[in-house]
Amino acid sequence: MPEYPALELPDDPKLAQNITHFARALRRAGLPIGTGRILDAITAVQAAGFSEKRDFYWTLQACFVSRPEHRTVFAQIFRLYWRDPRYLEHMMSMLLPAVRGVQEDRKGQAAEKRAAEALLDGQERDLPEMDETQPEDGTEIEVDASLTISQEERLRTLDFEQMSTAEMAQAKRMLAQMTLPVKPIASRRSMGDINGARIDRRATLRAAMRRGGELHRIAHVSPRPRWPNLVVLCDISGSMSQYSRVVLHFLHAVSNAKGAGWAKVHGFTFGTRLTNITRHLAQRDVDAALAAAGAQAQDWEGGTRIGSCIAQFNRDWSRRVMGQGAVVLLITDGLDREDPEVLSAAMERLHLSARRLIWLNPLLRWDEFAPKAQGIRAMLPHVDSFRAGHSIDSLAALAHAISRPDDVGEKARLMAQITSDPT
Secondary structure, rough: OOOOOOOOOOOOOOHHHHHHHHHHHHHOOOOOOOOHHHHHHHHHHHHHHHOOOOHHHHHHHHHHOOOHHHHHHHHHHHHHHHHOOHHHHHHHHHHHHOOOOOOOOOOOOOOOHHOOOOOOOOOOOOOOOOOOOOOOOOOOOOOOOOOOOOHHHHHOOOOOOHHHHHHHHHHHHHHHHOOOOOOOOOOOEEEEEOOOOOOHHHHHHHHHHOOOOOOOOHHHEEEOOOOOOOEEEEOOOOOHHHHHHHHHHHHHHHOOOOOOOOOOOEEEEEEEOOOHHHHHHHHOOOHHHHHHHHHHHHOOOOOHHHHHHHHHHHHHHHHHHOOOOEEEEEEEEOOOOHHHHHHHHHHHHHHOOOOOEEEEEHHHOOOOOOOOOHHHHHHHHOEEEEEEOOOHHHHOOOOHHHHHHOEEEEEEHHHHHHHHHHO
């Protein structure tokens, strides 16, 4: 938990009412909190006290947080509600439109907008009225918003980690309608085709024998199309939890899409261990599928052991799911603290087993991104394409990367940086 200044309580505090209002804000942000949990929280705070700021934080978290993905939202709402005396002004600045150069230019934190939206539910969000007593000789600024992008277009480029609750729900609906088409693979097997380029000698002679050796028609064949498998390895560690949940929604839509072209879609999650969630993705209901997958993956929002997990996949699952030349999507930030040589060897074997290996990294959303981490340097040489994976547009661009074998994304540029700076 980050460090915050000491609590500033009013002279006549109403602890029960404040905890109740805080719990309602958490519920509006998506946490399943009922009356029973609120009563338990009030009783727990009375028993534990709040002379220590850490004790107060962890007491409320133990009462209100039941799933790992809710910790970030809880932390942001707690910070804004209990720790920042100017939280209302700060949240208004996040929810109101701003002109660059007037509002403070800062990058939002994870779940910050969702926390602000929950705490300001029902509050007045309009801009304050102008004071009519102001002098008329001031400069008047007119902003033409006629060419402002639509809400859907803005949502397509918005970072998943900065989406509010409503925006995340809309993004998931948009992802459910997306497809990931793939071109078929040329096969040595053939199929009958009247427009085929090759003559089927066997079928032609058989037809002639049924007519006493008289040749009436020449049969033709064309290569039978074969569709590859899609294998997704998704990082569910603490730094990737928000992105991995959205990617799994997209993966569920791809695996259940009719006529998408994939022979089969295999899904794996990894943090400190590898988990196969393929059978859960086969469920039609996305909420039930992801709930079952989250229950099986016990290392959700934990540590990261990329090298060990990829090595386990190569040893236990590679021959089963990649025997027909599968396309592999690796979703991770590459922040691994294990031996880089082990990670490099595991990535090299995975690359040799795959038809194409595409790495999606949400850290590429930063313009200042550079391959300085040892894990990224060990993994990058063994991928075919290196792309961002932080927004709807970045996931939609996967179709371009898969359909074009020569697409390398940002790999060439970052490999040049590694070559120029080998340290």
